[in-house]
Amino acid sequence: MSLRVKICGITQADQGRAIVHLGATALGFICVADTPRYVSPQQIRAIVDRLPKDLTTGQSIDRVGVFLDASLPEICQTVAIAGLNSVQLHGSESPEFCHKLRFALPDVEIIKALRIRVPEALSQADFYQGWVDALLLDAYHPTLSGGTGETLDWSTLRSFRPRCSWLLAGGLNSENVLDALSAVTPDGIDLSSGVENAPGDKNLEQVAKLFEQLRQIYQKEG
Numbered sequence: 001m002s003l004r005v006k007i008c009g010i011t012q013a014d015q016g017r018a019i020v021h022l023g024a025t026a027l028g029f030i031c032v033a034d035t036p037r038y039v040s041p042q043q044i045r046a047i048v049d050r051l052p053k054d055l056t057t058g059q060s061i062d063r064v065g066v067f068l069d070a071s072l073p074e075i076c077q078t079v080a081i082a083g084l085n086s087v088q089l090h091g092s093e094s095p096e097f098c099h100k101l102r103f104a105l106p107d108v109e110i111i112k113a114l115r116i117r118v119p120e121a122l123s124q125a126d127f128y129q130g131w132v133d134a135l136l137l138d139a140y141h142p143t144l145s146g147g148t149g150e151t152l153d154w155s156t157l158r159s160f161r162p163r164c165s166w167l168l169a170g171g172l173n174s175e176n177v178l179d180a181l182s183a184v185t186p187d188g189i190d191l192s193s194g195v196e197n198a199p200g201d202k203n204l205e206q207v208a209k210l211f212e213q214l215r216q217i218y219q220k221e222g
């Protein structure tokens with residue numbers, strides 16, 4: 001399966017380990033203080049240090065820190081303490097900010113999240129794609145910044161073809177993921193509240209069901 005599958009909002013080491021074993025290619029950690037899935041850099045490090053390594057490559061899976069309009073020094077410090085290899089910028093960070101971050105952290109993947117309120121908002125991608133490694137499309141919510149469970153109207157994304165890779169987020173779960181992937185063809189998917197018992201407490205049965213569903217597509221494709 002070459003689809004990237006990021007499970008976001010990890011707060012517990014045993015759940016992180018189990019989710020890697022189930023097939024996730026990335027774990028996401030919410031670095032936004034005063035939100036329900038927040039984990040400190042030290043807590044992330046404790047989880048990351050207990051993740052299994054890939055038996056063939058010896059590499060750890062992707063560890064993504066999710067930030068919301070954080071400063072450059074805060075992101076750099078968190079990356080170093082927590083042992084992250086990817087950052088997701090979920091606020092209104094500018095292309096110039098992404099450019100500065102690239103210089104500060106040349107070996108760290110930069111994912112810019114775009115919260116799509118109306119289809120015209122997809123044109124923001126043009127401003128970022130030279131400066132980031134990947135884009136992530138999330139649904140817009142008037143008061144919450146992420147982890148909302150709101151879905152995008154996938155039919156409006158059919159012609160979304162940025163020059164960089166992209167991930168689909170927003171309200172995905174084991175029940176709707178196949179519909180989503182029959183409507184659009186992202187390079188990866190990102191799930192948080194759709195596979196949870198409560199904010200930050202992942203439902204491992206739902207995560208397992210997600211991977212069963214995904215195997216259906218990839219077995220059909222052979």
Ligand SMILES: O=C(O)c1ccccc1N[C@@H]1O[C@H](COP(=O)(O)O)[C@@H](O)[C@H]1O
Nearest residue numbers: 008146147148149169170171191192193
């Ligand atoms: O999950 C959070 O609490 C969160 C807080 C602040 C910014 C982003 C956050 N999560 C991101 O939201 C999307 C979609 O989540 P969901 O599947 O709709 O619950 C995902 O990219 C998370 O990384």
